Amino acid sequence: MTGDRPGGAAGSTPPPRLRPGAVVGVAATSAWAAGRFPERTRRAVDALERELGCTVRLAPEGRYAGSIAGTGRERARALIELFADPEVEAVFTTIGGNNSNDLLEHLDPLADLPPKILVGYSDNTALLLGYQALTGATVFYGPALLPQFGEWPRPFAETTGPLRDTLMTGAGGAWPLPGWWTEPGGDWAGADREARPRHTGGPYVLRPGRGEGVLFGGNVPTLGVLAGTRWLRPPDGPTVLCLEGTADGASVPAFQRSLTQLRQLGIAERATAVLVGRTPGSAHDPERDAAFHRILLDAFPGDVALVTDLPFGHTDPILTVPLGARASVVAEAGRAPVVRVLDAPVR
Missing domain, CATH: 3.50.30.60 (LD-carboxypeptidase A C-terminal domain-like)
Known part of the structure; x- marks a missing residue:
């Protein structure tokens, strides 16, 4: 039928667009991964900077209970610091996992900060929708640092092209x-x-x-x-x-x-x-x-x-x-x- x-x-309300040359923050919101895969992390950071013409600021990554990137309070603090930094115009996640909902009860300060671009997927559904509930901002279900930007030998153009169009030019369309x-x-x-x-x-x-x-x-x-x-x-x-x-x-x-x-x-x-x-x-x-x-x-x-x-x-x-x-x-x-x-x- x-x-x-x-x-x-x-x-929702769209956040300000990402400008060329801006600082992009990356936070470990769930799984511990950047420290586990240092070579892929270096490659991914280089690729993100190259593809978006930005400077990457990688937030400190802790480790808790073996595979989690710090306690919920620690991960929330690192994320809030990126949002509070006036130089940071967008925040990406390193990877998914199982525990991004740990952050939510610590994120109320984000409601008092200017909205920014937040990008992630998978388990970070909890973070994205929680941030949207707090701020009313559009959030972006899209690539993460290690899975997509760490791709060898380079990220797929079919991933990075639409990302730039969405975050930097504000393109809607098909x-x-x-x-x-x-x-x-x-x-x-x-x-x-x-x-x-x-x-x-x-x-x-x-x-x-x-x-x-x-x-x-x-x-x-x-x-x-x-x-x-x-x-x-x-x-x-x-x-x-x-x-x-x-x-x-x-x-x-x-x-x-x-x-x-x-x-x-x-x-x-x-x-x-x-x-x-x-x-x-x-x-x-x-x-x-x-x-x-x-x-x-x-x-x-x-x-x-x-x-x-x-x-x-x-x-x-x-x-x-x-x-x-x-x-x-x-x-x-x-x-x-x-x-x-x-x-x-x-x-």
Whole structure:
């Protein structure tokens, strides 16, 4: 069935754009990784400076309980210092993990500081949405330092180009959708100098339709972590829902559980379109894909457009998605979908 869902009210407030030559802060908000992979960190810092024409300021990274980059209070303090520094115009994360929600109860000072660009994905869904709840600012579901900028021999142009367009020129417009992808990961502890195999393929229109609303979402298990807290404040009106997961979080039973929770929270019912990021390993298992498609079709009404295998989240290359900006979706069977950002993501 082809649906046509109406659009809604304006979304969040765009932060100031990133200027050439500015300082970009990078904080370890969850997992301990920069100290664990020093060669990749050096390569990633060099690449981030080169690609954005900026100076990187890497916040001190602690270590707590083996694999966490310091206590929640310590990680929050490092993040607040970057936001309080007038030279820093954007803040990136080093990587995801499992514990960015530890920071949230310590981040109230950010509400009194000027809004800045904040970029991350995966577990940093909690940080992004928490910061948005505190400030009302647009946040950016996009590349992290080590996974994307540490890519050998250099970051993918299909990742860095849209990032620059979004953060530096304030370009909205249609998402560029590359016709290839590669699995995330690699042996960072080894030589870490191998190009990953590329696979042909693009987004898949699972259910045709049209929709308009405020971009909202992120990593589905992490959205569940925020349920019932003051840091989960979804749009009041129509929503273009963006969902993705790791291999474990995107297994059919786990994703079904997350979809049920989104419905019970009242978030799923606001969706005019649902965009699902490509999940690791999914393209190699047709039986899993069929089951995954079934739960998506059953989870949303027949007039909600559904598009899967989009380039955001745990895949490469990845887009930079301005959560809080309005977007429109046109999904037609047998044709590439068109996702168009209607608001300027930065000012």
